[in-house]
Amino acid sequence: MKIIRRISGKIEDSLMKKNLEILLNEDIGTAYFSKDMEEDSHEYEMIAKIVDSHNLHDSIIGTKFSSQEILDSEILVFTGGRAFAYPQPESPDYLTNTYNDSCLYCGVFGEQENDFVIKKEPDLKKQKVMTLNWVFGELFAEINSYDLYFKPMGLDSRTLSLSKGGKIAEHVVQVIIPSLEKEIKMDELEFSKCPVCSRIKYIPSTIGFSPKPEIVDFNIVKTVEFFGTGHSANHKILVNHNVMRSMIEQKMAKLHQFVPCR
Numbered sequence: 523m524k525i526i527r528r529i530s531g532k533i534e535d536s537l538m539k540k541n542l543e544i545l546l547n548e549d550i551g552t553a554y555f556s557k558d559m560e561e562d563s564h565e566y567e568m569i570a571k572i573v574d575s576h577n578l579h580d581s582i583i584g585t586k587f588s589s590q591e592i593l594d595s596e597i598l599v600f601t602g603g604r605a606f607a608y609p610q611p612e613s614p615d616y617l618t619n620t621y622n623d624s625c626l627y628c629g630v631f632g633e634q635e636n637d638f639v640i641k642k643e644p645d646l647k648k649q650k651v652m653t654l655n656w657v658f659g660e661l662f663a664e665i666n667s668y669d670l671y672f673k674p675m676g677l678d679s680r681t682l683s684l685s686k687g688g689k690i691a692e693h694v695v696q697v698i699i700p701s702l703e704k705e706i707k708m709d710e711l712e713f714s715k716c717p718v719c720s721r722i723k724y725i726p727s728t729i730g731f732s733p734k735p736e737i738v739d740f741n742i743v744k745t746v747e748f749f750g751t752g753h754s755a756n757h758k759i760l761v762n763h764n765v766m767r768s769m770i771e772q773k774m775a776k777l778h779q780f781v782p783c784r
């Protein structure tokens with residue numbers, strides 16, 4: 523696991539520019555620079571020493587897991603397939619049309635009441651598992667992939683409606699993912715409480731492993747908890763080791779779409 527940091531700042535004078543270019547071994551331009559680097563790199567070790575004296579900004583922007591760390595994990599977060607359409611009507615009203623008890627302020631919602639609606643039959647190319655823009659906690663699958671992969675796993679599906687012509691999509695269904703039976707212990711994660719509906723959502727962290735649930739006897743589940751910032755909230759989708767492996771083997775997902783839990 524590697525922590526990725528971003529160093530950025532205003533280039534105040536030619537001396538500063540020269541010092542930074544010696545450290546980074548590259549041309550950094552003239553007005554402002556920004557560079558991402560691994561926390562345990564020599565480069566970062568050197569630049570960290572001058573962050574304060576040069577008024578630079580240093581922040582963690584993410585975590586890079588090794589292939590082995592992903593492939594060896596018992597439980598992983600599936601961060602979703604490629605987005606294939608926007609939910610209709612566009613944000614944020616699709617929430618109230620789709621779910622019960624949804625809150626437009628924080629984005630938290632209750633049971634799904636209606637099908638998602640998209641504009642028209644999607645042009646899928648080779649995609650097998652997809653996500654809707656803004657809706658990261660729900661999975662959609664090309665119909666054959668659903669029949670061959672998700673259905674035998676015992677997962678139900680529901681149709682996806684098309685706003686043009688009032689029909690349903692022929693090639694895509696929503697895969698119904700059950701909820702995890704229990705909340706995950708997340709003592710260390712920050713959360714916010716909505717001033718309108720009083721429900722809680724966790725700040726999604728990109729640093730390190732994702733929290734692992736105590737219950738692990740599932741194929742695919744959604745977390746009980748919501749994650750998000752601003753007006754957005756989604757459940758996380760968790761998969762077990764075998765599902766991660768088979769989704770990669772069957773070209774439904776790529777390695778980097780999984781975040782190991784620990």
Ligand SMILES: [Zn+2]
Binds near residue numbers: 630719
């Ligand atoms: Zn709310």
